[in-house]
Amino acid sequence: MIDADRLSKVYARGVYAIRDLSLKIDKGEFVFLTGPSGAGKTTFLRLLLREELQTEGRLMVHGRELASMSSGEVQTYRRSLGFVFQDFKLIPGKRVFENVSFVPRVLGVTVEQQRRRAFQVLKWVGLQHRMSAYPHELSGGEQQRIAIARALVNEPSLVLADEPTGNLDPDLSLEIMNLFREINARGTTVVVATHDRELIRRVGRRAIALAHGSLTEAV
Amino acid sequence: MLRALTYSIQEAWESLGRSRLSGLVSVMTITVALLILGAFLVVTSNLQQLLAAWQSAAEISVYVADTISPEQRAALDDLLAGSRAVASHEFVSKSQALARFRAQFADLAPVAATFPHNPFPASFDVRLRQEARQAQTVDSLAASLRKMAGVSDVRYDRVWLERLLLTLAALQAMGWVLAGIVVVGAALTVSNVVRLTCYARRHELEIMRLVGAPMAYVRGPFVMEGALQGGAGALVALLVLWSGFAFIRGRYGEMALMALGIPELRFLPVQLCIGLVVGGMAVGCAGGLVASLGTEAGEGLVSAAPVAEAQATH
Numbered sequence: 001m002i003d004a005d006r007l008s009k010v011y012a013r014g015v016y017a018i019r020d021l022s023l024k025i026d027k028g029e030f031v032f033l034t035g036p037s038g039a040g041k042t043t044f045l046r047l048l049l050r051e052e053l054q055t056e057g058r059l060m061v062h063g064r065e066l067a068s069m070s071s072g073e074v075q076t077y078r079r080s081l082g083f084v085f086q087d088f089k090l091i092p093g094k095r096v097f098e099n100v101s102f103v104p105r106v107l108g109v110t111v112e113q114q115r116r117r118a119f120q121v122l123k124w125v126g127l128q129h130r131m132s133a134y135p136h137e138l139s140g141g142e143q144q145r146i147a148i149a150r151a152l153v154n155e156p157s158l159v160l161a162d163e164p165t166g167n168l169d170p171d172l173s174l175e176i177m178n179l180f181r182e183i184n185a186r187g188t189t190v191v192v193a194t195h196d197r198e199l200i201r202r203v204g205r206r207a208i209a210l211a212h213g214s215l216t217e218a219v
Numbered sequence: 220m221l222r223a224l225t226y227s228i229q230e231a232w233e234s235l236g237r238s239r240l241s242g243l244v245s246v247m248t249i250t251v252a253l254l255i256l257g258a259f260l261v262v263t264s265n266l267q268q269l270l271a272a273w274q275s276a277a278e279i280s281v282y283v284a285d286t287i288s289p290e291q292r293a294a295l296d297d298l299l300a301g302s303r304a305v306a307s308h309e310f311v312s313k314s315q316a317l318a319r320f321r322a323q324f325a326d327l328a329p330v331a332a333t334f335p336h337n338p339f340p341a342s343f344d345v346r347l348r349q350e351a352r353q354a355q356t357v358d359s360l361a362a363s364l365r366k367m368a369g370v371s372d373v374r375y376d377r378v379w380l381e382r383l384l385l386t387l388a389a390l391q392a393m394g395w396v397l398a399g400i401v402v403v404g405a406a407l408t409v410s411n412v413v414r415l416t417c418y419a420r421r422h423e424l425e426i427m428r429l430v431g432a433p434m435a436y437v438r439g440p441f442v443m444e445g446a447l448q449g450g451a452g453a454l455v456a457l458l459v460l461w462s463g464f465a466f467i468r469g470r471y472g473e474m475a476l477m478a479l480g481i482p483e484l485r486f487l488p489v490q491l492c493i494g495l496v497v498g499g500m501a502v503g504c505a506g507g508l509v510a511s512l513g514t515e516a517g518e519g520l521v522s523a524a525p526v527a528e529a530q531a532t533h
């Protein structure tokens with residue numbers, strides 16, 4: 001599914017954010033990406049989102065080399081991804097339901113389908129009763145569940161999450177992780193970046209540890 | 220494609236509702252640009268009409284002495300009839316000339332009544348052929364007319380009419396250049412206003428980019444917003460122009476018609492009005508498109524941000 005081969009990413013000032021990184025993640029896996037702040041977790045996810053291009057090496061997803069994609073292919077590729085961020089990235093001016101249905105809407109899905117899918121995922125994260133609230137009216141945990149609903153609305157084959165529980169307390173964090181486990185149980189590949197080792201221990205899945213952009217020993 | 224259009228219109232409409240003030244600025248610059256262009260067009264088209272009226276009016280007046288003999292008059296008549304430059308000619312007698320004066324200047328009728336005898340000379344009104352309307356042809360015709368016995372004076376307004384035509388053409392060219400400059404200015408203003416929208420919609424844009432939304436969805440709303448602003452600006456411009464035109468016609472219309480001798484003051488033809496609206500929308504579209512080009516790499520968002528914040532604090 002994901003195949004990184006001797007991958008390096010150097011930002012403008014000559015800092016190696018990722019250095020000579022080789023790893024494989026199989027289809028249907030649930031993997032944690034861990035390491036201290038500055039280890040390169042976000043950079044790796046941004047390479048996977050194709051928000052950044054690597055400096056050296058190769059990164060393949062679904063058997064396709066990301067760097068060689070045309071902009072049209074990038075659009076198509078991104079439609080197969082779901083993403084979740086630490087700061088939720090909900091659209092402040094839109095209601096919960098519109099936030100979720102926004103994704104199928106801008107992908108040209110019919111209004112009927114937009115509604116059906118948005119309602120389905122909102123029900124799945126247990127927030128269908130907050131449909132007409134605005135994001136700022138929700139708690140952090142609720143906002144992140146909305147963001148997860150949005151990530152799922154397009155039925156992605158790969159879900160990427162960057163510190164999804166960074167702003168949440170431990171109980172809520174575990175709740176969010178349970179959602180990811182459920183997503184994974186339905187066959188979706190899930191990659192979660194977190195520096196929270198305690199959380200990883202409690203969830204108990206494979207963890208890839210990074211330090212200074214390279215692999216360190218697995219936890 | 221239809222869905223992208225619906226989406227663009229919805230988002231553009233929402234955005235216009237959100238940023239009323241800056242939208243107003245956009246609409247106003249388009250209005251000013253098209254107002255200048257429109258006013259130029261109205262004025263020059265009426266001037267053209269006026270010149271056309273003058274051109275088809277008597278172009279050479281051959282005044283004859285009161286003492287002219289019937290033979291001399293017949294010779295003059297033959298000369299005019301035989302000239303290839305002349306389209307038609309007509310004899311106007313002394314009494315006809317007086318009657319003409321009375322009809323054209325009704326206010327002065329009492330004055331005319333006090334004349335001891337008819338002061339108006341008889342004349343031939345000569346219209347020239349279209350193809351003979353060059354200064355040389357007219358000059359040589361006038362010269363040979365002057366040499367005829369019984370002719371007291373030959374007057375023609377060809378030369379200054381020609382100059383007037385040249386001036387009008389120069390005026391029109393200037394109008395287009397001026398309008399071109401203002402239109403570019405308006406497009407830049409629209410583009411900057413739409414960039415503010417980029418900032419307001421930065422969350423949407425980021426999500427759209429990340430989920431791989433097609434370009435039609437990313438750019439459509441900006442282009443549509445520009446088009447709506449441009450169209451609104453054009454409509455306002457037409458409205459203002461028409462009000463101004465109606466006011467002037469109501470106030471000075473009759474006078475202008477009398478003094479200048481044109482059938483009526485005309486507003487812009489419908490096709491040109493539609494053209495102006497379409498043009499306004501096109502200018503808006505262009506502005507919106509330019510603004511949206513920066514959104515692709517997300518660079519537009521970064522550079523638009525300080526502008527938007529500076530605006531927001533006002």
Ligand SMILES: Nc1ncnc2c1ncn2[C@@H]1O[C@H](COP(=O)(O)OP(=O)(O)O)[C@@H](O)[C@H]1O
Pocket residue numbers: 011012013015016017035036037038039040041042043044
């Ligand atoms: N846009 C950027 N420009 C320059 N350096 C960056 C940029 N993003 C990240 N870095 C640097 O790359 C390294 C890895 O950062 P990051 O991937 O954010 O790590 P993590 O998410 O594990 O905290 C850090 O040293 C960081 O300062």
Ligand SMILES: [Mg+2]
Pocket residue numbers: 041042043162163
């Ligand atoms: Mg990070």
